[in-house]
Each structure stands twice: as structure tokens, then as C-alpha cells.
Amino acid sequence: MGAMGGDNAVPFSLPARFVAVGALSLAAFWTGLAVRPDLLLGHPTLPGVLAVVHVFTLGFGASVLIGALHQLVPVLLITRLRAPAWGAATWATTCTGSLAIVAGFATGSRPAWLATGGTLVLIGATILLVNLVATVRRARRVDAVAATVLASAAALWGTVALGAAIALGRIFPWLAATLGPVRPLHLTLGLIGAFVLAIAGAGHKLLSMFVLSHGLSERPLRWLSGAVLAAVLLAAAAAWMPASWRSGTFAGATGTEWLAHGVTAALGVALAALIVDVRAILTRRMRKRTDVGVTTFLLGLLLFVPAWTLLAFGRTADAIALLLTGGLALAIGGMMVKIVGFLAWQHRYAPLVGRDPSGATTIPMLADMTVPALGWITAGCLLGASLVLAGVRLAHGGPAVPPPPEILGLARLAAIVGAIGGWSLVAHLTWIVAGRHRPRSAQTRADGLVAPAAAPGVKGHRA
Amino acid sequence: MTDPVATTRRGVLVSNDTATVDSEAVLDGLQAVIDPELGLDVISLGLVYEVHLAGETVAVTMTLTTPGCPLHGVIRHDVEQRLGAIPGVGGVDVQLVWDPPWTPDRILPAGRERLGWSPTRDG
Numbered sequence: 001m002g003a004m005g006g007d008n009a010v011p012f013s014l015p016a017r018f019v020a021v022g023a024l025s026l027a028a029f030w031t032g033l034a035v036r037p038d039l040l041l042g043h044p045t046l047p048g049v050l051a052v053v054h055v056f057t058l059g060f061g062a063s064v065l066i067g068a069l070h071q072l073v074p075v076l077l078i079t080r081l082r083a084p085a086w087g088a089a090t091w092a093t094t095c096t097g098s099l100a101i102v103a104g105f106a107t108g109s110r111p112a113w114l115a116t117g118g119t120l121v122l123i124g125a126t127i128l129l130v131n132l133v134a135t136v137r138r139a140r141r142v143d144a145v146a147a148t149v150l151a152s153a154a155a156l157w158g159t160v161a162l163g164a165a166i167a168l169g170r171i172f173p174w175l176a177a178t179l180g181p182v183r184p185l186h187l188t189l190g191l192i193g194a195f196v197l198a199i200a201g202a203g204h205k206l207l208s209m210f211v212l213s214h215g216l217s218e219r220p221l222r223w224l225s226g227a228v229l230a231a232v233l234l235a236a237a238a239a240w241m242p243a244s245w246r247s248g249t250f251a252g253a254t255g256t257e258w259l260a261h262g263v264t265a266a267l268g269v270a271l272a273a274l275i276v277d278v279r280a281i282l283t284r285r286m287r288k289r290t291d292v293g294v295t296t297f298l299l300g301l302l303l304f305v306p307a308w309t310l311l312a313f314g315r316t317a318d319a320i321a322l323l324l325t326g327g328l329a330l331a332i333g334g335m336m337v338k339i340v341g342f343l344a345w346q347h348r349y350a351p352l353v354g355r356d357p358s359g360a361t362t363i364p365m366l367a368d369m370t371v372p373a374l375g376w377i378t379a380g381c382l383l384g385a386s387l388v389l390a391g392v393r394l395a396h397g398g399p400a401v402p403p404p405p406e407i408l409g410l411a412r413l414a415a416i417v418g419a420i421g422g423w424s425l426v427a428h429l430t431w432i433v434a435g436r437h438r439p440r441s442a443q444t445r446a447d448g449l450v451a452p453a454a455a456p457g458v459k460g461h462r463a
Numbered sequence: 464m465t466d467p468v469a470t471t472r473r474g475v476l477v478s479n480d481t482a483t484v485d486s487e488a489v490l491d492g493l494q495a496v497i498d499p500e501l502g503l504d505v506i507s508l509g510l511v512y513e514v515h516l517a518g519e520t521v522a523v524t525m526t527l528t529t530p531g532c533p534l535h536g537v538i539r540h541d542v543e544q545r546l547g548a549i550p551g552v553g554g555v556d557v558q559l560v561w562d563p564p565w566t567p568d569r570i571l572p573a574g575r576e577r578l579g580w581s582p583t584r585d586g
Contacts, residue, residue: 009533075531075533076531078530078531209500209528209529210500212501212528212567212578214528214565214566214567215566286567286570286575286578286580287501287578287579288578288579288580289578289579342500342533345499346533346537349499350536350537353537353540353541353544354540354541354542354543354544354545355544363499364499365497365499365500365502366499366500367500367502
């Protein structure tokens with residue numbers, strides 16, 4: 001099972017520090033919105049909205065993704081990470097840069113802060129990319145899963161590079177003029193190219209191992225990657241095609257509108273491929289019961305469907321809000337529980353395995369590392385918050401209309417529920433890393449039969 | 464490594480050309496090696512292909528549910544330690560192989576039940 005450590009494992013502290021920042025950022029995101037719920041309904045270009053969006057995308061999404069890439073890529077490629085020590089530099093630069101960006105937006109779009117932050121995050125992403133490329137060169141084979149995850153790393157770098165260029169364009173007008181209207185590309189590359197692709201690629205590998213699913217085709221994953229690439233290329237075309245094409249009318253729509261339809265269609269193909277892939281994994285699974293981490297992950301994937309539907313109906317901002325607060329938060333949050341549980345087990349208990357053949361020492365199972373109740377609170381709150389927010393946004397007339405008190409009250413309620421979910425995730429991960437784990441799972445008996453789960457007196461895996 | 468009198472027990476091909484090591488004790492030892500994610504032992508999961516006893520040496524040919532499994536170091540170490548502690552065993556040689564690949568068909572009935580399969584509903 002598993003694909004996250006073993007002989008190719010990096011030091012526990014490397015992914016853990018990224019995950020810690022990620023969990024705290026998610027909690028801070030919702031807590032901040034509980035204080036300023038109007039930002040949930042504000043125009044997406046408002047500095048305050050951009051500040052909270054970057055708390056989520058950089059602080060939570062990118063941080064967890066970077067931590068996971070350090071851990072997952074070497075295991076997928078069955079080789080060692082080229083330079084684990086570089087991870088500390090990546091962490092320091094991306095964290096500092098992200099703070100500067102959020103602070104820059106929060107204080108009214110300060111160009112110097114944004115440019116400095118963007119440059120620092122770009123340095124961190126470049127160190128990561130060089131590290132991963134050097135790791136790929138050691139690999140004997142790169143399969144579809146590894147290729148998908150590596151493509152997400154490249155997309156992350158592209159997103160960060162565009163973001164840094166946009167920030168620098170606020171200081172150097174010639175750069176902004178040269179770049180053109182790249183914000184939609186920045187958005188597409190980040191949300192779809194980096195996050196969704198990583199979730200789909202890593203999810204294919206991890207989900208199939210967690211539920212013990214075999215004999216899967218890589219074809220859906222290839223279709224998904226191809227469709228995401230098409231969406232990104234169409235978004236790039238929309239950004240950099242000649243102005244006359246952009247505004248010119250073809251069959252009743254402008255060039256920009258046609259390309260936006262193309263992006264939506266490509267994402268529809270990607271979503272269909274993802275559904276086919278996940279359905280195949282679940283249909284073929286040998287492990288019938290799914291735990292809270294896997295269920296949370298699947299709930300997140302489920303929300304990709306209404307998010308895409310909103311996009312297809314032209315509600316782009318609402319689609320992004322649901323994708324971020326629901327789809328990505330749940331999918332990433334679910335995998336965080338599984339990954340951190342595994343890493344903590346490897347760190348604390350793997351060295352004890354086999355050390356005491358007499359059986360005097362008991363070792364917990366991976367399932368014993370988690371507190372299911374906390375996991376369900378996290379999943380329920382994040383799901384509830386995202387759905388309430390989606391409803392509030394749909395009921396509201398849009399950012400141009402000042403929200404009435406009842407709408408603002410519901411937005412605040414969504415944020416408070418989300419904050420409970422975020423902090424429960426922090427508490428859960430803290431327990432997983434530092435708690436006193438008591439074996440409660442079944443263990444096998446020497447007669448070849450398996451003891452029932454939670455049987456009285458069963459004390460877990462004896463070392 | 465298989466001799467003509469090899470027998471299949473608990474889904475494992477066991478061959479023995481020595482009387483110094485108890486093959487049942489070896490299988491019991493393997494049954495105590497547990498995959499911490501699935502909560503199942505390597506015998507019930509069908510991960511052990513063959514056990515060959517020669518002199519004081521126990522040779523185990525086994526696989527994992529997926530290539531690149533991060534727990535392979537832990538599981539291999541556990542096998543070596545547990546079998547090494549059996550009286551009469553002087554050496555343990557664990558070979559991890561990927562051919563033939565592991566398939567869910569190898570999971571023993573009790574293991575399937577533990578994974579949530581109903582013998583009547585899922586077969």
C-alpha cells in the first residue's frame with residue numbers, strides 16, 4: 001500500500017512544515033472572512049478579496065502542494081529527491097513571499113510589497129522546480145501518474161511566474177503592457193493546471209492504494225491531462241492573441257468569448273475523465289469501507305461537478321468560490337489527514353517495527369493515528385460552509401449590489417462554520433503528529449483468521 | 464528454489480529440505496507481519512509467494528500491493544526480524560519480486576472479509 005515514503009522518504013520536517021503552514025492558512029482564511037464577510041461577496045479585483053484569495057491559494061493550496069511534491073515525486077519515480085535540504089529554502093522564500101503578497105493586498109495593493117513577495121515566491125518555486133527536474137533525471141521511468149504530478153509542478157511555477165510578472169508590472173508599466181491581459185491565464189494555470197491536475201494525478205495513485213484498487217487504466221488520466229493542457233493553451237491564446245481577434249466578432253461572439261467557451265468545454269472533458277477515473281477506482285476497490293480522509297477527499301471531488309456547472313452557466317466567480325472553498329479545501333484537506341498520518345507513523349512508529357519480536361511492544365495502525373470524529377467535523381464544516389456560501393452568492397445580486405444585512409449575516413455564518421472546520425483540521429493534524437495514539441484496530445491471529453475490528457482486548461500491531 | 468515436495472499452505476508455496484526449522488512457525492511469523500494501512504498481515508493479503516527452508520536459512524519470496532510501496536523497507540525489516548527470532552533460523556533472505564504481479568485474487572477469504580467484503584454478496 002501507500003506511496004509516500006519508504007526508502008525514498010524525505011525528512012519528516014520537510015513536508016510537515018509546508019503542511020503546517022497550509023492548515024493554519026486555511027483556518028486563517030475562514031477566520032478572517034468571519035470578521036469581514038463582505039469580502040465573500042466583493043468584486044474579485046478588490047485588494048481585500050485578493051488578500052484572502054491569496055491566503056487560500058498560496059498559504060493553503062500551494063503550500064500543501066509544494067510539501068506533497070517534495071514527498072510524492074521521489075516515491076512516484078522510485079528514486080531519491082535530489083536535494084532535500086533545498087526544501088528549507090523553498091519553504092522560507094515561499095512563506096515570506098506569500099506573507100508579503102497578502103500584506104500588500106490587505107493594505108491596499110502596495111506595489112513594492114507585491115513585487116517583492118511575488119519575486120520571493122518565484123525564487124522558491126524555481127528552487128522546487130530545479131529540485132524536481134534533477135530528481136526526474138535520476139528516474140528510470142516516468143509513468144502517466146508521475147507525468148501528471150510533474151505537470152502540476154510546472155503549472156505551479158508558471159502561475160507563480162505570471163503572478164510575479166503581474167506584480168512587477170505595477171512598478172514597470174512597460175512590463176504590464178508587454179504581458180497583456182494575463183490574469184485569466186494566471187487563474188486558469190493555478191486553479192486547474194496546478195491544483196486540479198495535482199489532485200487528479202496524486203489522487204489516482206493514492207486513492208487506488210488507500211482503497212486497494214488494481215488493474216486500472218491510465219487512459220482517463222491521459223485524457224484529463226490533455227484536456228487541462230488544452231484549457232491552459234486556450235487561456236494563453238486569449239491572453240496573447242492580437243487585440244483585433246480578441247474584440248473581433250465571429251458568429252455572434254468575440255474571440256475572447258469563443259476561447260472562454262473553449263476553456264469551459266476543455267474543463268468539461270477533464271471533469272468527465274476525472275469522473276471515469278474515480279469511478280473505476282471505486283468500482284474495483286477491494287477495501288469496501290472508506291475512512292474519513294478518503295471520504296473527505298471524495299466529497300471535494302464531488303463538488304467539482306457543480307463548480308463546473310456554474311462555470312458553464314457563466315457564473316465564473318461563483319464557480320471559483322465553490323471550487324476553492326469546497327472542492328479544493330475538501331480534497332486537499334482529506335489527503336492532508338491521510339498523508340500526515342502516514343508521515344507521522346513513519347517518523348514515530350516505523351523504527352519500532354520488528355524491534356521486539358516477543359510482542360511486548362504494541363504499534364498502532366495507520367487508522368489509529370487519526371481521530372475520526374475530528375475528521376468528520378472538519379469535513380462537515382468545510383462542506384457546509386462552501387454550500388452556504390454558494391447559496392448566498394447565488395441569492396445575492398453580484399458584487400455591484402451592496403449586500404443586505406441578512407445576506408451578510410449568512411455569509412458570516414458560512415465563514416464561522418468554515419473557521420470551525422479549519423481549526424478542527426489544525427487540531428486533528430496536531431493530534432496526528434503529537435498525540436498518544438492507542439491501537440484500536442484489528443490484528444491477525446496466528447491461526448490465519450482475522451480478529452474482528454475493535455474486538456475486546458485487541459491492542460493493535462505487536463512489534 | 465522449489466523442490467518436488469513443495470506444498471501450498473495458507474496460500475504460500477512452502478518447500479523444505481531441512482528438519483531444523485519448523486515451517487509452521489515460519490508461517491506464523493509471517494502472519495504477524497502486518498501492513499499498517501490495511502491492518503492485514505502479509506499472508507492474508509497474499510503477498511508471500513514462496514517460503515524455502517534450506518539448512519538454517521529461510522528464503523522468502525514476496526511482493527507488495529504496488530511497486531514503489533513506501534512501506535517496503537518496514538515490511539521487509541519486520542519479516543527479517545520476526546523470522547530471525549524463530550529457534551533454529553540462522554539467516555533470512557527476503558526477495559521482493561514484481562513478477563508475477565500481485566492481484567486482489569490472492570487475498571485469502573478471511574482477509575477479504577476484513578476488507579469489508581461479504582462472502583454472500585461479493586463472492
